[in-house]
Amino acid sequence: MAKLVIQNQGMTGRACELHTDRTTIGRVEDNTFQIADPSVSSHHCEVHLRGSDIFIRDLNSTNGSFIDGNKIEESILKPGQTLRLGQVELKLEVEGAAATATAPGAAPAPAKKQVDATMLIPRGVSLDQLEKGGGRPSGFDVNTSFSKKTNKVNKYFIIGGIVVAVVIAALVFYAFSKVNPAK
Numbered sequence: 162m163a164k165l166v167i168q169n170q171g172m173t174g175r176a177c178e179l180h181t182d183r184t185t186i187g188r189v190e191d192n193t194f195q196i197a198d199p200s201v202s203s204h205h206c207e208v209h210l211r212g213s214d215i216f217i218r219d220l221n222s223t224n225g226s227f228i229d230g231n232k233i234e235e236s237i238l239k240p241g242q243t244l245r246l247g248q249v250e251l252k253l254e255v256e257g258a259a260a261t262a263t264a265p266g267a268a269p270a271p272a273k274k275q276v277d278a279t280m281l282i283p284r285g286v287s288l289d290q291l292e293k294g295g296g297r298p299s300g301f302d303v304n305t306s307f308s309k310k311t312n313k314v315n316k317y318f319i320i321g322g323i324v325v326a327v328v329i330a331a332l333v334f335y336a337f338s339k340v341n342p343a344k
Contacts, residue, residue: 163215165194165208165244165251172196172249179215184208186246187220200224200247208238215253217244224248 165186166176177184177194184193187204196205202222209216218235219226224247226233238244240255 163210163240163253163255166254167196168243168250168252169198169248172198176254179208179210182210196246196249198247198249201249202247205246215239222246 163179164176165179167173175196177186181193184207185204186192186194186196186201186206186208188197188199188201189195189203192204202220202224204220205222206220206226207218209218215238216235217226217228217233217238219233227245228236228238229242230245238253240253242253244251244253
């Protein structure tokens with residue numbers, strides 16, 4: 162039985178047995194073999210069993226499909242070869258087959274460096290904070306950066322508005338007294 166085994170750190174050992182004529186591989190759930198990695202397209206490639214041959218056909222993926230580093234559209238995958246979909250590497254393993262596809266007497270291919278797709282995202286608390294306990298950090302309650310601020314601009318704006326209103330009222334009163342002089 163042939164199977165594709167993921168080689169990437171964090172997904173090592175995840176495998177898909179190739180027991181049907183057509184197996185789809187991609188990021189979304191409707192694929193036969195779902196690989197939830199951002200470098201893998203939603204519908205990345207198809208694997209076809211044709212007799213004893215295993216054909217890989219790229220489905221116009223964004224990051225391409227590669228067999229042992231060579232970009233392919235459609236190609237035969239042999240036991241021991243590495244299929245790379247985006248940044249995810251899979252190795253074809255077949256029971257009873259040789260681990261590598263080398264000619265007799267030829268030197269084995271050098272081991273390929275494994276791609277480490279692990280990404281650390283700093284979140285949460287540090288180990289030191291956990292050991293100290295769940296209390297608030299010192300100085301939390303006396304932090305003045307969030308204290309209520311006085312707004313002097315609003316006070317000056319209100320005072321200025323009152324002064325302007327008084328001046329306008331006085332001018333209106335003066336204008337009316339000139340138009341209608343007292344008899």
